Amino acid sequence: MQKTLSIKNIKGGVTAPKGFTAVGIHAGIKPRSALDLALVLSERAGPIAGVFTKNQILAASVVVNKQLLKKRMGQAIVVNSGNANACTGTQGMTNAKEVQTLTARHLGIPKSTVFIGSTGVIGRALPMPILRNAIPHLVKQVRRSGHTKAAKAIMTTDTKSKEFACQAKIGKHVITVGGMAKGSGMIHPNMATMLAYLTTDAAITPQALQRGLTEAVDLSFNAISVDGDSSTNDTVLCLANGLANNPVITHGTSEWHAFASLIQRACESLALQICRDGEGATKLVTIIVEGTQSNPQAKQIAQTIATSMLVKTALFGEDPNWGRIIAAIGRAGVPLDPNNITLMFDEIIVVQGGQRVSDQADARAQKVMRKKELTLWVSIGKGAGRHRLWTTDLSYEYVKINASYTT
Structure with a gap:
């Protein structure tokens, strides 16, 4: 029987688990000396799991x-930034496969174990002469300490790189999960405009790894929203190599539940780092909706609040205009009785029984709005439905960044 799991946060990002190396270099896709090409490599091939964008237009x-x-089965992941290689037709597919083939050839591993990623401007062909020249140099520089440069090399409008690693003793063996992510704008389920790459030294079946990753993504990357947009390239991959030498984890066991908690911790940390780095964001807001008849109904209300431009601009202006939140709840398309609505800013109840509480409550709520991180809590009844989502405000800087993204 697995005891209460004690998870320890550690350093090392994607190379924290045993047997992983990484690197990030300046290939020349981006101007000046910005890092724009990354590689994550496992000492040996192992199970890999993935979750991808729900957008119908795929990079x-x-x-x-x-x-x-x-x-x-996977062993390596190569990622470029500065170019999304989306909406590039058959040539885009040819270029993507060439990147995969070149990386496999120079690493001396099967092409089928090399996964790829791209992020950046849509509609432009990959600069293949640059990549043909850079990939041989890339594979020669992988090292255990290369996680920091790898995390920087996948950034686009991010203001900071995003890394995390944690470990726990599962049974008699220490299992480690590491990760890196990029994302700042076009953030919304399913999934956000983001890339995330996780690694683990756990011995685990492919099916158990996929279930663990899917559930973790639903509770993390699919529970953040910066601006209501999602993109063509969104990818989360998790690569395992078994070097922890634990008994192979299968789905549904106590060991699997422990591993699922570990990977959820990593995904949640990376997701929140993305949300905190939302383009121009000044606030991180947790939205909790309870009392619906089902979880999907709670999710629908939470996402309607999170994507309301009026709510998001009020958050930026630190204006406790809860009427905007009530209006968003009412148009979410979920059956409700307005007389059952309760709304709180942190611990301050501003609406109860569908009506305003008092001037004093509004004044206290305004103080809450000045915080960098706060919670909006909504109850609409006595149902068992619940959903938690993280979002940001919408600032002048967001408009400035996205008004001139390609220029």
Whole structure:
């Protein structure tokens, strides 16, 4: 019987688990000396799991990875930033496969174990002469300490790199999960405009790894919203190599539940780092909706609040205009009785029984609005439905960044 799991946060990002190396270099896709090409490599091949964008328009990297994932085995992940390689037709697919082939050849591993990623401006062909020259140099520089540069090399409008690692003793063996992510704008389920790459030294079946990753993504990357947009390239991959030498974890066991908690911790940390780094964001807001008849209904209300431009601008202006939140709740399309609504800013109840509480409550709520991190809590009844989502405000800086993204 697995005892209460004690999870320890550690340093090392994607190379924290045993047997992983990484690197990030300046290939020349981005101007000046910005890092723009990353590689994560496992000492040996192992199970890999993935979750991808629900957008119907898919970047070449997503199409390739979905095909590769059918074999459930991986060893390397190569990622470029500065170019999304999306909406680039058959040439885009040809280029993506060439990146995969070149990386495999120089690493001396099967092409089927090399996964790829791209992020950046949509509609432009990958600069293949640059990549053909850079990949041989890339593979020669992988090292255990290369996680920091790898995390920086996948950034686009991010203001900071995003890394996390944690470990726990599962049974008699220490299991480690590491990760890195990028994301700042176009953030919304399913999934956000983001890339996330996780690694683990756990010995685990492909099916158990996929279930663990899918559930973790639903509770993390699929529970953040910066601006209501999602993109063509969104990818989360998790690669395992078994070097912790634990008995192979299978789905549904106590060991699997412990591993699921570990990977959820990593995904949640990376997701919150993305949300805190939302383009121009000044606040991180947790939205909790309870009392609906089902979880999907609670999620629908939470997402309606999170994507309301009026709510988001009020958050930026530190204006406790709860009428905007009530209006969002009412248009979410979920059956409700307005007389059952309770709304709180942190611990301050501003609406009860569907009506305003008092001038004093509004004044106290305004003080809450000045905080960098706060919680909006909504109850609409006595149902068992519940959903938690993280979002940000919408600032002048967000408009400035996105008004001139390609120029």
